[in-house]
Amino acid sequence: MNCPKCLGTFKTYTFENIKFERCDNCQGLWFDMLEKEDLIQIKGSESIDIGSDQVGLQYRDMRNIDCPVCNQRMVPMIDKDQFHIRYESCVNCYGTFFDAGEFRDLKELTILDRFTKMLKTLRTNF
Numbered sequence: 001m002n003c004p005k006c007l008g009t010f011k012t013y014t015f016e017n018i019k020f021e022r023c024d025n026c027q028g029l030w031f032d033m034l035e036k037e038d039l040i041q042i043k044g045s046e047s048i049d050i051g052s053d054q055v056g057l058q059y060r061d062m063r064n065i066d067c068p069v070c071n072q073r074m075v076p077m078i079d080k081d082q083f084h085i086r087y088e089s090c091v092n093c094y095g096t097f098f099d100a101g102e103f104r105d106l107k108e109l110t111i112l113d114r115f116t117k118m119l120k121t122l123r124t125n126f
C-alpha cells in the first residue's frame with residue numbers, strides 16, 4: 001500500500017496488538033476503521049508518531065488525495081476539539097490519514113480533555 005500524500009510505502013507495525021501503517025517516507029500514519037480510536041486510548045501510543053512536525057506541515061494542506069485502500073477521494077476532516085488538526089478520512093472504508101505529528105497532537109489534547117472532565121466530575125461530587 002502506498003502513502004496517498006507522498007507515494008512512499010506504508011509499512012505495517014503493531015502497538016499493543018493494534019495494527020497501524022506508517023509511511024516510510026513522510027512518516028504519516030494510516031489507520032483502518034476504529035484503529036485510531038483504540039490506539040488513542042492506550043498509554044504511550046503517541047510514540048508511534050515518530051515523524052517531524054516540519055515534514056507533517058509540508059503535507060498538511062495537500063488536498064485531493066485518494067484512499068490507498070479503495071481509491072475513493074478522501075474527505076478533509078477537522079478534529080472537533082482541536083481545529084488545527086486536519087486529517088483525511090475515507091467515507092467508504094473509514095480509514096484515516098494523519099500527517100506526521102498530528103496523532104501526537106491529537107493525543108495530547110485527549111489526555112488533557114479527560115483530565116479536565118475528571119476534575120469537573122470531582123467538583124460536582126464535592
Ligand SMILES: [Zn+2]
Nearest residue numbers: 003006023026
Ligand atoms: Zn508519505
Ligand SMILES: [Zn+2]
Nearest residue numbers: 067070090093
Ligand atoms: Zn477507503
